[in-house]
Amino acid sequence: MTVKSDNEVDVDVLVIGAGVVGIYALYRAIDAGFTARTLEAGDGVGGVWYWNRYPEARFDSESYTYGYIFSKELFREWRWREEFATQPEIEDYLNFVVDRFDLRKNISTGQRVVSAVYDETDAIWVVTTEAGETTRARWVISATGGLSVPHLPEIEGLDDFQGEGHHTGAWPHTPIDFTGKRVAIIGNGPSGAQLLPAIVDVVESVDLYQRTPTWTTPLNNAPITSERYEWLHDNFEDIVTVLSTSPSGFLHEPAGKFSTEDSAEARQEFYEKIWTSPGFAKLTSNYYDMTTNRDVNLEFCEFLAKKIRSIVKDPVTADRLIPKDHLFGAKRPPFVTNYFESFNKPNAGLIALKETPIVRVDATGIETTEGHRDYDIIVYATGFDFGTGALTRMGVKGREGLDLSIDWADGPSDFGGFSANRLPNFFFPGGPHGAGGGNYPRYSQDQVDWILDTIIYAREQGYHSFEPTAAQEAIWMSMIETLAPLSIFSVEHSHYYGANVEGKPRKFLLNPGGRGKLHEILDGVSSTENYGGAFTSAHETVAAG
Template identity: 40%
Template structure:
């Protein structure tokens, strides 16, 4: 029997990645919840990214949920830095252990949403025809979800296979004997290159901008290390939340410029051999804020590249000239070494850009290349892309895409003015991928759930923010970024990876403790920066 009108829920969650799963778990305790997920499985990033070499760059015991002690104790990670299959398995385990699937509608992306100002409820529509009405929407859409695919002409002419790395087949791909093009040298390209090079007859890697990367230090997880973490999880979770990136990295107090060249080299060698991919960036206290100190570390990394790659010309092409850490630092297992193979060719796509697909491959401004497979490791329309691609209409009829035409505006990265009762997790102008995202996501969801429960107990129907509050927060974000070397490179952090995309720095890099302080103080200060609308008074019978 057909239902009259939209289905009724308290909360809609968009996305069944790690943040979306926890949002379901936390909010269903007091609310009716439905989650819409584009894919046919859980895991978000770790569902979509199955390309060869996909692996987390945070130590696995940290990159995990902390909300349930039994879960922490029972789960075993095989390696220090877990690979995609282990992370997807973990997400599935959590979904099953906490019976979350019954709340999720898979293969069913949200396509449009409209806020009804009379009822203070969202109307949510999906690709499969669902029409749901809910008071609250939690957008756990992911900072790195919307693929960026180049608009080069002629793709339909190519007689081989073209795929973005997010489209990697679940059953894998046999590249044995194939002529392969890999386009892009972000984290994905860095991780995939060594493995594809071992399989392909020949690999051409097209590089527009070289990447800094350091050895991952990955290895099987030591049982004593695991036991120590499990015995001290509660304390360490609290410590993580008090660190800049929500990760227990060593943060020294001395400047690179206070050390002799010999001391600098000793410290950096230790960081290079460490088990944490980001230790180079924290080898000294001022790597990210002092260009002179940054150059000490950058030149150390460049000399590592020159020492690994045998061909001097190729080595120099692989040496970045921008500050280290201004773009996301990669971690790898044999990336630079791959260029010593006879079947690997580095193509400088900066001096000779790709202009078109051809029937047999690719054409640059200088040459034509023939391939069997073209792999696009071209990244994402990051931070804003997933939200902008949903037609989200607020109280004034404007959509999110229209509001963000000149760059994202948010208050605390959580709300958009004119879009009441819509909360974002890891949204624009949050720490996002500059923090360990599972633990940071848990904190944001708890903060959001506490707000919802508090407002409902007080009879508040609607929470919104203002353009003035958004402007204040944008100033905080810009001020934090201005103190660092981040603005000295084009990256997805500042939207420069997408041609024509506008906007300044899209990540809050003042550190997670400062971010949580701002969020906590705003609520404790009487919902400063928010606008609360009470439920309409009910006339007595």
């Protein structure tokens, strides 16, 4: 097999996507001495934090744990204003990072990838954008993430609406004036739950259309004081250690006990403490057996239900806001501010879609089985084509005829949540099976570090290609299938199974083994000679197994 020399490619490493993960991948590639370029579909950097700019869009992971931890200087130079930053500050931060490390000259914006084809003869990737640009690269890192393809609901007549219609995942850059408007929000996940309190005091009316209630709890945000700022930076090394090794990728203190170690009265006191804890601490600092002991989870759910009933004045509305079909944590729980309080406003309404389904959207509003409501603005807070959406739309074709749009039609098959057999030199950190719940950037950093270490190793050893073997992929997928039924997230009508997209196969799209299983498998591959035989040199053919 004849392989073109490295100087016949445009770049060694091509990164697709300039979000949190893509920026880090570009930094690592350049820092390692590779020529590198990033193609970004948007007109600016930020990824999900470029597109999701609806009112009150913000982190629900602590800002300093979600941001980068590879540089002590960067950690100290950027001062977050809040524990959970809003979108404008997040976008400013990511632009600061790009300029701080002089990465902007390597990023091409307005370049949506529509084709990525592996040339088996030359062992390179040929990547083409919608704008017609073509890049030849030895290695491709597709950092498009699992939340980058907004999904519109399958409702008749969406295009007939004559008012304003917007998806929270593709929000316009020009601010929307909600003052005095009649608004519908379809969807009650994190974005819908954030948006409702942000606009309820300025609109004429707002109706939230809820398919299934979720266990929404308070974010408990706070400003970062000078004392907190100094503590964070005085303890940088310890923080990095915890974030790099903890199963969840958070700094939260664990409960240190099982529910059975407390009396019934003590458990109620503990739940009060959890209610006032920040964000994901309601999962990570809860009892050790909260996610495995159905009885204790039910007890906590009843505690939450009482909280909802104590906040929402109308008992019928309160009951409709209480989940009946899943335990706490089984779906991704939104962490927001004043969500339940919003339903006490006279201009806010809740429409339970299982009781009152939508018939169609028309020119002036929404028709349900109970009648028609006029709206000026409809907001679709209906999530994303999670996990696979971007990759299957990008025209990815590997060796021996692999076509992700076809081969993943019944669900993805991969290794480590970031690579696949028959996709030589192609990686997708943060992709399907790429995270096990918790702080996504910490999982994705693990993957990017392993990817770059692998590419560096290939350079040092004179290899031109890497891909996981079919056997390695089978071991990983067997782990996914075996552990998925045991996962706290194993509710098949959630977006973790692709259930929010009509016609999408119900396949578990997280890593049920979590960060620990990811490290275990990757460490095992790395310790095997030649990474388990997954490398090829310039004159070898790629092994199928």
